Amino acid sequence: MQHLQPLKLSSAEALAQADLNCDFSFVLLQSVRMQNMKIIDTKGQKCPGPIIETKKALRESMMGETFKVITDNKTSFANISRFLGDNKIKYSVSEERGIWTFLITNETGQAVTNAAGTSYEVNAPKKSQAGFAVAISSELMGKGDDDLGRQLMKSFLIALSCLDEIPEVVAFYNSGVKLALKDSDTIEPIQDLERKGTEIILCSTCVDHFKISDKIGAGRIGDMYIIAQKLSSAGNVLRP
Amino acid sequence: MKIDLLQMVDQGGCSSKIPPKQLEEILKHLPLPVDPDILVNIDTRDDAGVYRISDDLALVFTTDFFPPVCSDPYEFGQIAAANSISDVYAMGGIPALALNIMMFPSSKLPLNVYSEILKGGFDKASEAGVKIIGGHTIDDSPPKYGLAVIGFIHPGKLITNAGARPGDYLILTKPVGTGVIMAGHRLGMASDKDLNETKRLMKLLNKSGAEVMKKFNISGATDITGFGLGGHVLKMACASKVSMNIFMRKVPLIGSTWNLVDNGCIPGAAFTNLDYAENGTSFSSDLDYNLKMIAFDAQTSGGLLMSVPAHLKALVVEELKKSGLNETSVIGEVVQKREKSIYLTN
Numbered sequence: 044m045q046h047l048q049p050l051k052l053s054s055a056e057a058l059a060q061a062d063l064n065c066d067f068s069f070v071l072l073q074s075v076r077m078q079n080m081k082i083i084d085t086k087g088q089k090c091p092g093p094i095i096e097t098k099k100a101l102r103e104s105m106m107g108e109t110f111k112v113i114t115d116n117k118t119s120f121a122n123i124s125r126f127l128g129d130n131k132i133k134y135s136v137s138e139e140r141g142i143w144t145f146l147i148t149n150e151t152g153q154a155v156t157n158a159a160g161t162s163y164e165v166n167a168p169k170k171s172q173a174g175f176a177v178a179i180s181s182e183l184m185g186k187g188d189d190d191l192g193r194q195l196m197k198s199f200l201i202a203l204s205c206l207d208e209i210p211e212v213v214a215f216y217n218s219g220v221k222l223a224l225k226d227s228d229t230i231e232p233i234q235d236l237e238r239k240g241t242e243i244i245l246c247s248t249c250v251d252h253f254k255i256s257d258k259i260g261a262g263r264i265g266d267m268y269i270i271a272q273k274l275s276s277a278g279n280v281l282r283p
Numbered sequence: 284m285k286i287d288l289l290q291m292v293d294q295g296g297c298s299s300k301i302p303p304k305q306l307e308e309i310l311k312h313l314p315l316p317v318d319p320d321i322l323v324n325i326d327t328r329d330d331a332g333v334y335r336i337s338d339d340l341a342l343v344f345t346t347d348f349f350p351p352v353c354s355d356p357y358e359f360g361q362i363a364a365a366n367s368i369s370d371v372y373a374m375g376g377i378p379a380l381a382l383n384i385m386m387f388p389s390s391k392l393p394l395n396v397y398s399e400i401l402k403g404g405f406d407k408a409s410e411a412g413v414k415i416i417g418g419h420t421i422d423d424s425p426p427k428y429g430l431a432v433i434g435f436i437h438p439g440k441l442i443t444n445a446g447a448r449p450g451d452y453l454i455l456t457k458p459v460g461t462g463v464i465m466a467g468h469r470l471g472m473a474s475d476k477d478l479n480e481t482k483r484l485m486k487l488l489n490k491s492g493a494e495v496m497k498k499f500n501i502s503g504a505t506d507i508t509g510f511g512l513g514g515h516v517l518k519m520a521c522a523s524k525v526s527m528n529i530f531m532r533k534v535p536l537i538g539s540t541w542n543l544v545d546n547g548c549i550p551g552a553a554f555t556n557l558d559y560a561e562n563g564t565s566f567s568s569d570l571d572y573n574l575k576m577i578a579f580d581a582q583t584s585g586g587l588l589m590s591v592p593a594h595l596k597a598l599v600v601e602e603l604k605k606s607g608l609n610e611t612s613v614i615g616e617v618v619q620k621r622e623k624s625i626y627l628t629n
Binding site: 089090091092094095096097098099118119121122125126129130198201202205231 | 466469470472546547548549550551554557572575596597598600601604613
């Protein structure tokens with residue numbers, strides 16, 4: 044990065060030293076910029092204060108703006124250097140008697156953002172590209188032994204909530220709606236799925252039939268039209 | 284006047300751990316004791332040493348101590364004790380006995396602070412069934428506290444950081460971000476909610492996590508502490524001679540950890556941990572910078588990271604959640620050894 048010495052316009056000597064091929068107004072402008080350059084003095088600040096100040100200054104700076112960050116802490120000097128390098132921010136740094144001065148230029152014209160953007164979702168597994176759905180027509184999985192069926196359905200729901208690609212929709216009907224009762228031992232994986240972005244729909248006719256509308260712990264109640272619509276637009280429909 | 288122990292910690296906690304890179308250099312030259320009864324030695328850089336006493340008994344032996352990580356002396360005692368005992372749980376042992384290790388500035392702090400710290404340690408140790416039967420104090424500033432702990436284990440039931448196998452899934456029992464939140468708190472940037480949640484997590488014993496590991500005969504695990512998630516994953520991958528894929532978006536974070544890091548609140552220890560681990564780590568080109576730094580945020584009394592065979596994954600997650608570890612998450616997978624030890628992606 045070109046180091047520009049601030050010029051005192053009244054000094055004829057300084058003018059003589061300046062590159063005489065430079066456009067005078069450019070030199071004047073750069074001088075004004077250097078004199079007005081924002082300086083962030085972090086001397087005496089506890090880690091990670093200096094990085095916080097640096098990031099703040101970057102966010103508040105304009106495209107092409109250069110500002111100074113000063114630190115008297117060797118660790119902060121190392122960490123700011125690392126931070127700037129990793130984020131590909133143009134800078135130079137000089138040291139004098141234990142004081143480091145960074146000259147940092149914002150070349151991006153916008154706040155330092157990350158590939159992921161500024162909003163962030165914890166534990167957000169991808170929804171399946173093909174958008175698969177699950178239709179759960181009973182609180183039991185399989186036929187032959189009801190206790191086994193109950194256990195299997197519980198394991199299935201837990202496994203579903205742990206998949207890398209979660210379903211778009213899970214629709215519950217007939218006795219399947221009971222799986223979403225607040226005090227059911229299957230409510231947690233269903234709530235887990237819902238938190239991760241799966242749409243949970245409970246058939247309204249079924250909820251009314253079993254008289255459990257005020258005991259539901261997850262999802263929304265929808266009519267058969269909605270269920271038909273969601274299942275028909277899914278890529279695949281699983282029926283455990 | 285209420286004492287704030289954090290006022291005594293000048294450098295924001297960064298200086299308390301020797302940078303892992305330097306520590307590695309020192310340990311390389313240490314002679315390795317040779318004894319067939321040493322079941323876990325220093326060369327695998329595990330959470331504790333293990334020594335066989337008889338066919339069915341081995342001792343798990345570990346120590347940890349550090350300067351204050353919070354303002355209140357009693358809470359500091361609780362957290363330091365939980366942190367020290369955690370290593371025994373990580374090895375699958377039952378913690379039993381401990382000694383206090385205390386450095387206390389008697390000219391700068393009143394003696395009741397000393398007893399408050401010890402009380403916190405005692406209460407947490409009692410919760411774990413640990414009897415503190417001695418200790419040692421020297422005068423030093425800032426104060427530092429922790430325990431040397433002995434646990435018992437059956438020699439055939441060790442859980443070590445060399446027990447991860449390709450095909451396993453990596454399950455983490457507590458969210459990360461204690462370093463970021465406490466640094467933010469020192470600068471007035473963290474909310475009370477985040478601070479309280481962080482302290483709660485730091486005080487939480489890894490006891491129930493250890494019980495689940497033992498129930499399912501898990502053989503590979505470690506606890507996440509000062510070297511950050513990335514640092515401890517690296518140690519485990521190296522000891523197990525495997526590689527590990529970590530999906531940062533699956534790692535549970537405490538409260539506003541990501542936002543704090545996005546505002547530049549990146550503790551110095553994260554940089555030193557990154558420095559240590561980066562030669563062994565592959566970073567995806569689109570890896571979120573904040574998540575990268577969070578991966579190396581030094582943790583205090585963090586959760587257990589266990590390597591779980593695929594067919595047990597869902598059951599282990601269920602059991603851990605049932606035991607109250609609500610933020611248990613599957614954060615990665617173990618694969619055959621590749622060029623790098625860790626593959627970090629979003």
